[in-house]
Amino acid sequence: MSVARFWRKQQNRYNLIGTHCETCGRYFYPPRPFCPDCRRDGKIVEHKFKGTGKVITYSIIRSAGDQFKFLTPYPLAIIELDEGTRLTSHVICDIDKIQIGMRVRPVFRKLAEEGSSGAIFYGTKFVPA
Amino acid sequence: MREVAVIGVGCTKFGEKWESSFRNLFVEAGALALEDANLSGQKIDEIFVGNMSAGRFVEQEHIGALIADYAGLATENIPATRVEAACASGGLAFRQAYTAVASGMSDIVVAAGVEKMTDVDTEVTTDVLAAAADREWEGIAGITFPGLYAMIATQYMHKYGLTREQLAQVAVKNHENGALNPNAQFQKPITLETVMKSTLVADPLRLFDCSPVTDGASAVILAPLERAREFTDTPIKVLGCGQASSSIALHDRKDICTLDATVAAGNKAFQMAKVERKDIGFVEVHDCFTIAEICAIEDLGFCKKGEAGKLTEEGYTALGGKLPINPSGGLKACGHPVGATGVKQVYETVKQLRGDAGKRQLDADIGMTHNVGGTGATVVCHIFGRA
Numbered sequence: 151m152s153v154a155r156f157w158r159k160q161q162n163r164y165n166l167i168g169t170h171c172e173t174c175g176r177y178f179y180p181p182r183p184f185c186p187d188c189r190r191d192g193k194i195v196e197h198k199f200k201g202t203g204k205v206i207t208y209s210i211i212r213s214a215g216d217q218f219k220f221l222t223p224y225p226l227a228i229i230e231l232d233e234g235t236r237l238t239s240h241v242i243c244d245i246d247k248i249q250i251g252m253r254v255r256p257v258f259r260k261l262a263e264e265g266s267s268g269a270i271f272y273g274t275k276f277v278p279a
Numbered sequence: 280m281r282e283v284a285v286i287g288v289g290c291t292k293f294g295e296k297w298e299s300s301f302r303n304l305f306v307e308a309g310a311l312a313l314e315d316a317n318l319s320g321q322k323i324d325e326i327f328v329g330n331m332s333a334g335r336f337v338e339q340e341h342i343g344a345l346i347a348d349y350a351g352l353a354t355e356n357i358p359a360t361r362v363e364a365a366c367a368s369g370g371l372a373f374r375q376a377y378t379a380v381a382s383g384m385s386d387i388v389v390a391a392g393v394e395k396m397t398d399v400d401t402e403v404t405t406d407v408l409a410a411a412a413d414r415e416w417e418g419i420a421g422i423t424f425p426g427l428y429a430m431i432a433t434q435y436m437h438k439y440g441l442t443r444e445q446l447a448q449v450a451v452k453n454h455e456n457g458a459l460n461p462n463a464q465f466q467k468p469i470t471l472e473t474v475m476k477s478t479l480v481a482d483p484l485r486l487f488d489c490s491p492v493t494d495g496a497s498a499v500i501l502a503p504l505e506r507a508r509e510f511t512d513t514p515i516k517v518l519g520c521g522q523a524s525s526s527i528a529l530h531d532r533k534d535i536c537t538l539d540a541t542v543a544a545g546n547k548a549f550q551m552a553k554v555e556r557k558d559i560g561f562v563e564v565h566d567c568f569t570i571a572e573i574c575a576i577e578d579l580g581f582c583k584k585g586e587a588g589k590l591t592e593e594g595y596t597a598l599g600g601k602l603p604i605n606p607s608g609g610l611k612a613c614g615h616p617v618g619a620t621g622v623k624q625v626y627e628t629v630k631q632l633r634g635d636a637g638k639r640q641l642d643a644d645i646g647m648t649h650n651v652g653g654t655g656a657t658v659v660c661h662i663f664g665r666a
Contacts, residue, residue, distance in 0.1 A: 207431070211481050212481060214423055218423075250437050
């Protein structure tokens with residue numbers, strides 16, 4: 151991933167900034183520039199999420215691609231934020247601890263790095279609340 | 280719209296084919312299909328080829344022209360188009376070929392699929408396949424494809440009480456079928472214990488829940504039904520065709536356990552074919568992981584949500600069962616060269632309906648294919664019957 155490609159989404163990833171449709175009230179993280187319910191009638195504004203939520207489903211990744219190999223085995227989950235939107239994230243906890251319904255809160259962590267001389271990408275991950 | 284028939288089919292053996300290059304694979308499949316249709320290459324009006332990622336697997340783009348060229352058709356100046364929708368690339372190439380013939384735009388059209396996956400390291404393959412998901416918001420979180428389907432399985436087991444053994448039975452059944460298929464990557468039956476004791480890839484999925492990394496190509500030839508008998512005594516008619524999209528990211532699905540694009544594409548295909556679920560003799564479904572076959576059986580409407588595990592355990596989906604699923608061995612035993620799989624499903628269905636399926640032959644009049652891209656962001660279904 152180029153530096154610009156990551157930098158573009160830096161505010162979103164660092165501070166959990168997504169979007170909100172003022173017409174229907176739906177929240178989006180990852181951010182969406184266009185509301186799928188209201189379409190052209192939607193009014194999209196930025197929204198900073200609290201970051202608390204719960205685990206909807208999970209897996210323990212034991213075999214990963216190059217960038218994430220060093221983390222294995224790691225818990226990966228779909229998390230529903232309290233505002234109602236869902237995202238995918240690494241949950242930093244013991245692999246035996248994660249379960250459906252577990253409450254989580256956000257933390258600032260390294261997401262990935264590109265080799266020993268490439269960029270290091272930071273962003274939001276989750277830990278048990 | 281004109282009625283359309285498949286008049287010739289060809290498929291390479293699937294496997295880790297270190298001796299075969301990308302271009303040799305599709306030339307082999309194409310030649311077999313032409314021979315089967317008793318057709319010379321100059322008669323081809325158009326070519327569609329499904330391929331997910333030659334750019335990253337073999338550092339080659341511009342696949343349409345390359346295929347036409349190495350099929351010996353460069354001087355014929357035949358239009359050749361690459362179609363990409365991750366693991367549904369092959370099924371979509373077939374749909375494009377079907378619409379080209381049905382519309383009257385072209386008469387003799389090739390739908391091919393090819394993937395050469397073993398020229399890169401496994402970790403690179405894992406990363407290339409991860410691009411079928413949302414790179415910006417799933418990829419950066421460290422997803423893998425087994426991981427995404429594992430999250431479907433975790434939720435499904437929690438919600439419907441599917442057992443680990445029922446999931447393993449999908450793999451056992453597909454290996455049993457694959458053992459009867461000379462083109463399959465794995466032609467050995469396995470036991471429930473083999474699956475249950477295999478190494479964990481992404482909990483709860485183990486190595487034997489996953490389709491393997493595979494090289495292979497498949498090609499089929501379509502023609503207007505009214506001309507089909509010029510080429511073959513056993514044309515197989517395309518009765519229905521449905522394609523649908525859904526969210527690219529799994530986390531955006533309303534129900535994690537339902538591939539809503541499968542529901543939509545299946546319904547479209549059934550409506551067009553004017554047949555009922557009970558009329559279907561067998562289905563080639565997209566079992567990239569064991570849980571995917573469970574979801575497919577339900578989302579295509581063959582049983583209620585939560586019932587497919589029990590049906591699998593009872594032998595309902597076995598070769599001798601009421602509704603055989605994946606008589607070819609599926610992606611699990613045949614292997615899954617991602618761009619080729621959708622066309623291979625058509626190959627298998629045509630072979631079955633012609634009565635050409637050897638030891639795995641079923642007694643069926645109507646067959647169906649179901650090809651999925653990603654975790655269900657693209658799905659394409661076709662229904663076939665004898666002409």
